[in-house]
Amino acid sequence: MGRWGYRLFEGDMDIDLACDLVQSLGVNTKKWEYRPAQTVNQTDMLAPEDALARYKTKDYAKHLADVIVPSVRARFDKNNLGERLMAKSRTKEGKIDWDNLTSGEYKTIILGALLMRVGAKINEKDLQHLRDLVPQVVCIPGTTWALEDTGFRSPGQSQFLAALDAYEPGKPRNFQELR
Template sequence: MGRWGHRMFEGDQDMDIEGQIISEIQKKVKARGVYMEDEHMFDLFYNLEEPDYRPTRFSITSRELRGHIKSMSGQLLKQYRTNPDASYGQYATIVLSAVMMKTGCKISEENRTFLRQAAHGTSSRSSRSWFALFSGDIGFRDPGKAQFLSALDNYKNGKPRDFRAPRSVAEQGPPAGEGED
C-alpha cells in the first residue's frame, strides 16, 4: 500500500515497525505468565483507549496491557537506544517512543533529549517528494517529523497521546505554493 499520509503511522514502514514492537511486547508479556492469544494482542493494542476492552473473556483487559507496557517501557527504550535496528536505525526508537506515548508511558527528560536529537538526525523528505516512491520511504516526511517533535515537546507522562488526532497549524506546514521554486 505504501503511504497514505505524511504524518507518523500513515505509511507501511511505520506500521511494520509498530507491528514488530507490538510482537516484542507480546513476547515479554507472555514471558511474565500472562495468557493471551496471538491474534488478540493487536486487537487489545488498538483498543487501549477503552480501558476495560477485552477481546475474549479469558484475555487480559486493555488497561492491564497498558500496565504491562508501562512497566517495561524503560527497558525497551534502553534496548532500542543501545541496539539500533539494522534496517531503520534510530527511527525504530522514535516509533517505539511514539508507541509509548500512545500508551501513556513515562519518558524521562534524558530520553526526551535523546529522542529530539535522534529525530533531528533522522532523514526526512518533503511531502511533495515523489523520489521516495522509487528510493524507499525510510524515515520521516516533514509533517511527520514536525508532528513527532510537537508530540514529544507537549507530551505529559501518564496521558496517552493520539497520533491520529487533527494536526496543529505547526504540523500542517506552509500553505500550498509557499516554499516551492
Template sequence: MGAWGYCLFQSDHDFDMVSDLSHEAGLTKLGKDARVSAKAAGKSDEDIERDIFYSIYANLCSDPELVRRHLDSGILVDMIAKKETKMLTPRTTGLKEKLFGDWSTDPCYEYILLGACAMTLGCQLPATYLAMLKKVYTEGGVMPDGQRQMKKALFGPGGYKNGEPYDFKSKTILEEANSKPAKEPEDNGRGFMLMNVPGPGGFFNTGMTTTSTSLVIKELRSQLNKPNECGGCGVASRPKGEALLACGKCKNRKYCSTSCQKKHWKIHEKVCESAKVSL
C-alpha cells in the same frame, strides 16, 4: 512499500514496525493468553476476534490501559535501552548496501516510533529518553510532517505529558486516501498506477537523513564511543600532552583547543544541552 500521507502512522513501513514492536513488547503472547481465557469463559470466536487485539499503538489496541500498565512494568524501559544501544552502535556498510541502499529498519526511526507509540498509550517515558528524542527526532528518515508532529509532542504547546495518552492527530490510511482529490491516477508510463507516495525507509529514498548519514547520530556515537578524543580532530591530548578541554555548556564533549571546538560547534550544537547559547 509506500505511504498514503507524510505523517506518522500513515505508511506500510510504520505499521510493519508497529507490529514488530508489539511482538517484541510481549503483546502477541499477552493477546494469545487473553483469547485463551476468553474462550474458556465461553466467549464466541467472533467476539474474541472483535474484542481482543493488543498493539503498542493505541489506535490499533482494544485495551490501551492494560497495554500501558504492561509496558510501564519495566518492559518499555528495557526496549528503550536496547533501541538506544542499537542506534548509537556504528553500522557496517557492505558492498550491497553501498550499491542498493540499506533495506533494514533504521534504528533511529525505530527509536523515535517507539516513543510515539508509547505516547499514544500515555506511558511513563524516562526524562533521559525524552531528552534524547529531542536531539534525534529529525533524523532516521522521519518525514517532515512526522517531524512536526514529534516536535509538538516534545516541545509543545500542548505537548506530551507522562501518564496522559497523546493524540498525534494522524489520519488513518483510509481517511487519508479518501481525502485525496477525486481523480484517476496517472499511468507512470511503466504499466502501473502510482496510488500513494514513497514511504520512509527501505527501498525509497525520501531525502531524509538515515542513521548512517546523520551528523547528529554520528556526533552522539562519537561522544559515547570516543569520550576521550577531541571532537574536532580526534586527538587524545593537547599539543603539550595536557588534558583535553571540556565543552563549557554540556561538559560531555572534549577538545584539544578552542579553535577546534569552534570549528566543530555547528555539529555539536545540535546535541549540546545548552545548544542555543553561542560560544
C-alpha cells in the same frame, strides 16, 4: 486532518514497525490481550471496508480510549518495560536493519511514539534522547515508495516533536490528528 500517508503510523514502514518492534526487542506480545499496533492507524487504506467502518464508530473509539490504550500502557509501565525497551533500542542505534532498510535511530523514535501514543512513562533522559535523534533521521517532504520509506515524512516529524513537547505520563497522544 491532512492527507493520508504523511503522518506518523501512516507509512508502510511505520505500520510494520508498530506491528513487530516490541517483539523484535525480545518481548513476546502474543499473550498480551492488546498489542501496541492496535493503538495506531485505524485509517489504514488497505484495511477491509468492514474494519474501516468499525474504526469509525463511537463504540470503537470508546473501546480504543478506555480499554485498548490503557491495557497497552499498563504493559509498558509494568516493571518499567517501556524504559527497558528504550535502553535496548538505543543499543541498536548506529546500525541499519537490512531487512527493511530502517535505522536503529528511527526504530527508537517509533518506539518512543508508541510509548507516547498510550501515555506510558518515559524518563527525561529518554525524552531528551528522542529529541536529539530527530535531526539524525531522514525526513521526506511527502509520501514515498515503500522501499524508500525509511524515516519521517515532514508532517510526521512535526507531529513527533509536538508530542515530545506536550508529553505527560498517563496522557495518551493521538497521532491520528496533525498537531
